[in-house]
Amino acid sequence: MTPTHLGPAEHLFSAEEVEAAIQRMAVAINKDLEHLTPRRPVVLLCVLTGAVVVVGQLMPHLHFPLVLDCVQVSRYGAETSGGSLQWRTRPKESLAGAVVLLVDDILDEGITLQALQEYCVAEGAAAIHTAVMVRKKRPRTVEVQVDYVGLEVPDHFVFGYGLDARGLGRNAPGIFVLLEDN
């Protein structure tokens, strides 16, 4: 169902398609991480706010010991183009020596994920794995390594499944293109 209160939108992926993609990501992540025997559980870092939905769906499919923590950064706010990265909340877990699984909803320019990877390195993470629910098909502003990708979306502003359109639409059941901004 297309949410009408956000204006005209194009439906890209249904909830079922997104859930299937998240499950495929979980299979790939399990393959890489469930046979590790780290001295401590994997630290799953949920990149708030948008990743809350993908993390909630991914976690029950992950079959290795993990602790959930979050980091909150923002560079879009109510806009559809990004600005400078604002740090809101840092992780509570120590990342020193930890295997970190960074999970975000979208990779667009790559600035957010790159900054978070640099943060994890600076905090002494032993290994960093990165997963995004959707990756935008566009040239990246910065070089960034992504290990697990759910779905590819065209170079338009998208919302749904945790992704917002001016603060709304995070609960939209699927992924949509916001037409009036594209």
Ligand SMILES: O=P(O)(O)OC[C@H]1O[C@H](OP(=O)(O)OP(=O)(O)O)[C@H](O)[C@@H]1O
């Ligand atoms: O690859 P980039 O161009 O850096 O963009 C990706 C980031 O943009 C969105 O966050 P946003 O700043 O909108 O915060 P939010 O998660 O609170 O919506 C999204 O959740 C990613 O973290």
Ligand SMILES: Nc1nc2[nH]cnc2c(=O)[nH]1
């Ligand atoms: N909601 C949303 N957030 C983003 N952050 C970077 N790109 C996007 C996008 O297309 N939609």
